[in-house]
Amino acid sequence: MPEKPLILITNDDGIFAPGISYLAKLASQFGRIVVVAPDKPQSGMGHAITINSTIRIQKTNYHHAELEYACSGTPVDCVKMAVNNILKKRPDLVLSGINHGSNSSINVIYSGTMSAAIEGALEGTPSIGFSLCDYAMEADFTQAEKYISAIIQESLVNKMPKGVCLNVNIPNLKADDFKGIKIVRQARANWVERFEERKDPYGRNYYWLTGEFVNFEPESTDTDEWALANGYLSVVPTQADMTSHKSLNELKHFEKL
Amino acid sequence: MPEKPLILITNDDGIFAPGISYLAKLASQFGRIVVVAPDKPQSGMGHAITINSTIRIQKTNYHHAELEYACSGTPVDCVKMAVNNILKKRPDLVLSGINHGSNSSINVIYSGTMSAAIEGALEGTPSIGFSLCDYAMEADFTQAEKYISAIIQESLVNKMPKGVCLNVNIPNLKADDFKGIKIVRQARANWVERFEERKDPYGRNYYWLTGEFVNFEPESTDTDEWALANGYLSVVPTQADMTSHKSLNELKHFEKL
Numbered sequence: 001m002p003e004k005p006l007i008l009i010t011n012d013d014g015i016f017a018p019g020i021s022y023l024a025k026l027a028s029q030f031g032r033i034v035v036v037a038p039d040k041p042q043s044g045m046g047h048a049i050t051i052n053s054t055i056r057i058q059k060t061n062y063h064h065a066e067l068e069y070a071c072s073g074t075p076v077d078c079v080k081m082a083v084n085n086i087l088k089k090r091p092d093l094v095l096s097g098i099n100h101g102s103n104s105s106i107n108v109i110y111s112g113t114m115s116a117a118i119e120g121a122l123e124g125t126p127s128i129g130f131s132l133c134d135y136a137m138e139a140d141f142t143q144a145e146k147y148i149s150a151i152i153q154e155s156l157v158n159k160m161p162k163g164v165c166l167n168v169n170i171p172n173l174k175a176d177d178f179k180g181i182k183i184v185r186q187a188r189a190n191w192v193e194r195f196e197e198r199k200d201p202y203g204r205n206y207y208w209l210t211g212e213f214v215n216f217e218p219e220s221t222d223t224d225e226w227a228l229a230n231g232y233l234s235v236v237p238t239q240a241d242m243t244s245h246k247s248l249n250e251l252k253h254f255e256k257l
Numbered sequence: 258m259p260e261k262p263l264i265l266i267t268n269d270d271g272i273f274a275p276g277i278s279y280l281a282k283l284a285s286q287f288g289r290i291v292v293v294a295p296d297k298p299q300s301g302m303g304h305a306i307t308i309n310s311t312i313r314i315q316k317t318n319y320h321h322a323e324l325e326y327a328c329s330g331t332p333v334d335c336v337k338m339a340v341n342n343i344l345k346k347r348p349d350l351v352l353s354g355i356n357h358g359s360n361s362s363i364n365v366i367y368s369g370t371m372s373a374a375i376e377g378a379l380e381g382t383p384s385i386g387f388s389l390c391d392y393a394m395e396a397d398f399t400q401a402e403k404y405i406s407a408i409i410q411e412s413l414v415n416k417m418p419k420g421v422c423l424n425v426n427i428p429n430l431k432a433d434d435f436k437g438i439k440i441v442r443q444a445r446a447n448w449v450e451r452f453e454e455r456k457d458p459y460g461r462n463y464y465w466l467t468g469e470f471v472n473f474e475p476e477s478t479d480t481d482e483w484a485l486a487n488g489y490l491s492v493v494p495t496q497a498d499m500t501s502h503k504s505l506n507e508l509k510h511f512e513k514l
Contacts, residue, residue: 047303
């Protein structure tokens with residue numbers, strides 16, 4: 001019998017979040033599970049790594065995984081720590097999430113969940129970030145179970161393009177209302193920010209970052225935003241190459257300086 | 258006489274770093290300068306934003322700019338704070354840096370310097386991240402002054418492609434040894450990490466993240482790594498779209514799940 005695949009699980013909501021518990025349990029049907037996840041919420045950490053400070057890890061047993069650590073670092077630190085320090089062999093799959101809230105469109109660059117998946121792909125391992133478009137801690141992940149299982153299984157069977165991970169977003173629907181999966185591109189969008197100013201008890205100002213999501217191309221039907229708004233799980237092949245290849249020629253005038 | 262351009266300056270090494278002092282002074286020849294920069298080093302923060310905590314700003318006068326704030330947040334927070342809360346009008350140019358150390362190749366996704374520039378482009382403003390391939394605090398930025406000035410000036414005159422910023426890396430050379438500027442793509446590369454384990458005075462383990470940079474395509478002559486190794490300033494047009502467009506078709510089999 002062939003060895004069961006080794007699946008590394010992480011997230012950005014922290015090792016106690018319901019989303020990672022659900023994912024670890026579900027993924028254990030498909031292989032041996034190792035969890036290395038942040039010891040506290042790390043939402044919005046993007047691709048941050050810990051280089052000005054130290055990292056600690058603590059053995060835990062919240063998810064009854066084969067091996068399990070809470071890590072003081074960022075989601076990307078967790079993947080690096082697992083692959084380069086904890087695991088003796090490379091994982092066959094990295095799963096990140098399930099995130100409580102959307103990581104579609106521009107959210108991908110702010111997302112710790114997705115940065116962990118991108119880091120997994122950079123390390124040469126097929127990787128998937130899962131996010132449910134429901135920020136509630138009591139979000140119901142079971143509704144999309146059929147699709148989440150199928151995506152994990154498919155990723156273990158069919159090779160993923162090198163250096164590419166999947167950004168899977170799940171609309172907040174009941175099981176019967178899902179229309180299927182769409183392979184789509186990241187929509188052009190932005191957050192229009194507002195800084196909410198408050199005064200601390202000592203009379204000094206401080207701010208909360210808040211914002212409103214704006215989709216710049218609501219009419220495009222090949223984007224993740226369109227898929228989600230129309231009842232599909234969106235799957236965006238995501239990579240670490242941020243070069244704007246189509247601008248290379250347009251900017252040649254700089255070479256004359 | 259037309260109004261002078263408004264130039265927003267930030268970085269990730271913190272508002273006290275020599276690199277931002279040099280950049281603010283140089284840029285003041287080309288317009289009105291506003292500095293909003295982290296109040297402490299924020300290297301490796303990637304595209305992190307502060308959403309689980311509050312942000313503070315403090316008026317300062319280290320750079321004799323028209324307006325100047327030290328911000329408790331990340332480099333991306335600084336840009337959001339400047340554009341959405343401090344400035345009354347949109348800046349004409351966002352400059353980030355000059356970073357003490359390289360942000361070429363894969364470093365772009367870990368870099369707070371570049372994330373600030375990417376955020377500037379997302380906000381609709383032409384943006385440039387500058388990095389000198391010298392980590393020393395006493396790095397000599399003046400050697401490339403001719404090029405840095407020319408790039409800033411060119412960016413104020415010629416429109417940049419929408420949503421695209423420039424990742425400018427400067428090899429650590431003497432002025433006479435620069436061969437010019439190359440518009441190039443981000444090289445495929447990675448860090449091979451090693452976690453250095455130490456014991457604290459209480460006998461508990463902690464780790465320092467260290468690593469070695471590996472260029473996966475040293476033979477390619479159209480990459481930033483090649484340009485830097487051959488005496489050129491590398492300029493990579495950089496965008497927030499992380500979709501692997503060429504993988505879209507390759508992954509269609511997921512739509513059948």
